[in-house]
Amino acid sequence: MNPVLSVAGTTGEIINIETSRGVWTAPPRPGNMNCMSSDETNLTGSAATDILTQVPHIVDQARAGDRNAFTTLVNLFHGDIYRMVYYRTRSRMDAEDLTQDIFMKAFKTITGLRDGSRFKSWLFAIAVNGVHDFHRKKKLRSLLGFAGPVDSSTVDDNAAYEGCDASDTMIKRDFWKEVTSFADGLPRMEREVFLLRFMDDLSIRDITRVLNKNENTVKTHLYRAVGKFRAHGSLRHYYQEEGR
Amino acid sequence: MNAVKNGHLTGDEIARAVVDEAELPASRREHLAACPACRGEKENIGKDLTRLRETAVRITPPPERRVVLTKEKDTRSVRFVWGWRTASGMALATLSVIAFIWWYAASGGPGNETTMVAENGYDTDPEMVEASRIVENPLSLTYLAIAGESVVEEQ
Ligand SMILES: [Zn+2]
Numbered sequence: 046m047n048p049v050l051s052v053a054g055t056t057g058e059i060i061n062i063e064t065s066r067g068v069w070t071a072p073p074r075p076g077n078m079n080c081m082s083s084d085e086t087n088l089t090g091s092a093a094t095d096i097l098t099q100v101p102h103i104v105d106q107a108r109a110g111d112r113n114a115f116t117t118l119v120n121l122f123h124g125d126i127y128r129m130v131y132y133r134t135r136s137r138m139d140a141e142d143l144t145q146d147i148f149m150k151a152f153k154t155i156t157g158l159r160d161g162s163r164f165k166s167w168l169f170a171i172a173v174n175g176v177h178d179f180h181r182k183k184k185l186r187s188l189l190g191f192a193g194p195v196d197s198s199t200v201d202d203n204a205a206y207e208g209c210d211a212s213d214t215m216i217k218r219d220f221w222k223e224v225t226s227f228a229d230g231l232p233r234m235e236r237e238v239f240l241l242r243f244m245d246d247l248s249i250r251d252i253t254r255v256l257n258k259n260e261n262t263v264k265t266h267l268y269r270a271v272g273k274f275r276a277h278g279s280l281r282h283y284y285q286e287e288g289r
Numbered sequence: 290m291n292a293v294k295n296g297h298l299t300g301d302e303i304a305r306a307v308v309d310e311a312e313l314p315a316s317r318r319e320h321l322a323a324c325p326a327c328r329g330e331k332e333n334i335g336k337d338l339t340r341l342r343e344t345a346v347r348i349t350p351p352p353e354r355r356v357v358l359t360k361e362k363d364t365r366s367v368r369f370v371w372g373w374r375t376a377s378g379m380a381l382a383t384l385s386v387i388a389f390i391w392w393y394a395a396s397g398g399p400g401n402e403t404t405m406v407a408e409n410g411y412d413t414d415p416e417m418v419e420a421s422r423i424v425e426n427p428l429s430l431t432y433l434a435i436a437g438e439s440v441v442e443e444q
Contacts, residue, residue: 112358115358116358119358123352123355123356127349127352128345128349131349131350132345132349137350137353140352141352141353141354144352144356145356145357148358149356149358149359152358217348220344220345220348221348224341224345242308243338243341243342244341244342244345246342249308249309264308264309264312267308268301268305268308269304271304271307271308271334271338272300272301274334274337274338275300275303275304275334
């Protein structure tokens with residue numbers, strides 16, 4: 046029996062994916078629900094586990110030119126990539142643009158991916174490069190005086206949390222401020238491995254592939270970053286408030 | 290409880306344990322297994338990191354746009370916009386040059402200077418005035434007349 050996942054619908058619609066344990070419905074993409082969380086594509090449960098085990102096969106189909114298969118991959122990983130970019134840009138608009146670019150780049154180059162089991166780390170590698178490129182260009186624009194007078198992430202945050210309860214908005218802004226304060230205080234490689242491991246939830250093995258570093262190097266940077274996290278007390282207040 | 294007597298894990302060892310417990314030397318792993326304080330600290334950091342991720346996921350503003358797979362992506366529209374803007378700019382620049390030449394010819398300095406010379410009597414020969422106009426202006430008297438200029442008053 047062909048275990049291939051069938052995809053009903055296209056991008057922009059609710060996706061139903063048949064698995065051996067039933068149909069898994071990808072959560073609908075939230076629209077303009079600013080006070081709601083980005084709870085899309087949270088792969089949990091046995092059906093979701095089934096899907097992830099099918100990823101290499103879906104990748105094979107996508108490599109063979111099956112557009113629907115690639116759409117399935119987009120739906121499976123869109124949330125992960127969007128959030129990954131948002132954590133590093135703090136701008137919804139930039140995160141949307143970059144996510145689009147990342148998937149388009151993946152779409153164009155997926156034929157070069159030989160091992161389908163490495164799709165996630167391959168996709169994250171494209172994303173990491175995309176974000177670095179974004180920051181490089183932003184810095185260049187700033188140096189050349191092309192940057193706007195106000196940080197786009199601040200403007201974007203205002204729009205993103207428009208209509209939210211004021212105290213709720215304050216907590217969210219403070220949370221991001223603390224996260225940024227902590228992450229920006231880390232050396233570049235420590236910051237990247239910390240974010241990939243503890244914010245993006247990648248395994249150490251995946252991180253070695255994303256960054257093309259050996260395991261010992263990744264672990265060493267992680268130890269150091271965790272040690273600094275342990276000493277960074279002010280973050281705890283915010284996630285304990287939110288975590289209740 | 291010899292393991293506990295070996296001393297509590299240092300901050301660095303706790304951090305190593307959070308990342309990968311197997312990285313600790315066997316004696317330290319034994320201590321960690323036997324010491325509630327060290328194990329508690331390690332677990333608390335792990336929980337804090339989990340909460341950090343969960344909070345970030347929860348309060349990330351949801352995207353309003355979705356990925357659209359196109360063969361040429363947005364670059365096609367970007368190129369079109371760029372091309373359209375460039376063409377518009379060039380057309381505007383060309384029109385501006387033509388308009389300037391027209392304006393210069395119709396009412397510009399050289400023509401007036403010539404007229405002034407003629408009116409001041411330095412050169413009252415109508416043909417010379419005409420010749421001067423033709424030299425100074427690329428447009429003939431006929432076109433100047435069409436443009437609303439009264440250029441034959443010297444007659
Ligand atoms: Zn201890």
